[in-house]
Amino acid sequence: MWKSAIACLAALLGCVSSPAAELTETETRWLKGIWPVVAYAREQQLALDIVVQPQPTPGIAPLALAFVNGRCKLVLSMRGNAEAQATLERIEPALLAPVLELMAAHELGHCRRHLDGVWHAQPSGHVAQVPEALTADLRAAYLDMQATRREEAYGDLVGLAWTWQRHPQQYAKVHAWLMAERSKDLLAGSHHDTLAWVELARPGAALALPTLFDSPAALWLAGLATIAPLPGGG
Numbered sequence: 209m210w211k212s213a214i215a216c217l218a219a220l221l222g223c224v225s226s227p228a229a230e231l232t233e234t235e236t237r238w239l240k241g242i243w244p245v246v247a248y249a250r251e252q253q254l255a256l257d258i259v260v261q262p263q264p265t266p267g268i269a270p271l272a273l274a275f276v277n278g279r280c281k282l283v284l285s286m287r288g289n290a291e292a293q294a295t296l297e298r299i300e301p302a303l304l305a306p307v308l309e310l311m312a313a314h315e316l317g318h319c320r321r322h323l324d325g326v327w328h329a330q331p332s333g334h335v336a337q338v339p340e341a342l343t344a345d346l347r348a349a350y351l352d353m354q355a356t357r358r359e360e361a362y363g364d365l366v367g368l369a370w371t372w373q374r375h376p377q378q379y380a381k382v383h384a385w386l387m388a389e390r391s392k393d394l395l396a397g398s399h400h401d402t403l404a405w406v407e408l409a410r411p412g413a414a415l416a417l418p419t420l421f422d423s424p425a426a427l428w429l430a431g432l433a434t435i436a437p438l439p440g441g442g
Contacts (some may be wrong), residue, residue: 234293235286241308255279264288273315280319306375306382310367317366328355361405365424368409380411405431
């Protein structure tokens with residue numbers, strides 16, 4: 209049954225770099241877990257392909273998004289990559305399905321931003337604040353880091369909006385899981401410091417608007433208003 213689903217996914221969404229028979233157990237588990245999000249993307253006619261990297265990819269994020277020639281590529285990098293299985297093992301079994309879907313929906317948020325032509329763009333009226341002490345080179349690096357931070361925050365909010373809409377009974381636990389993940393080895397203001405936004409999406413927040421991307425946009429803008437530049441700057 210699952211092999212036929214993989215074949216369907218390949219036919220509908222583009223290239224799967226490895227034939228279904230060659231997929232590893234870990235790859236199959238991830239694909240099965242993210243399938244509801246992929247199916248949604250297909251229903252919305254988003255330009256999304258699946259790429260399963262056939263070569264060893266140690267140290268690479270098991271699931272990520274690339275944007276190539278106007279199409280989003282949901283990339284699984286799992287061969288020779290212990291983190292792919294370790295990620296599954298760190299998730300409470302009862303939360304595995306909603307958490308994998310949250311991860312995929314996070315990447316779908318990135319896809320939406322790319323397709324809209326606004327990747328790394330600041331929303332109207334928002335001006336990134338930069339510590340005055342930074343040199344020109346460091347200023348450019350700081351602005352790039354903050355742009356990435358904004359995109360990661362938007363992705364997190366899309367993931368949580370998906371959870372709110374598809375797994376409302378488990379929302380509180382999934383939200384707590386994401387809070388814990390974003391708190392690990394936290395460097396304040398860095399690329400993956402999205403806590404200000406995730407906290408705004410605490411259980412009870414208004415994430416249940418009609419489309420997947422509307423409600424995150426509102427909370428995303430609210431979070432931007434709370435962000436101050438890092439002190440100092442060298």
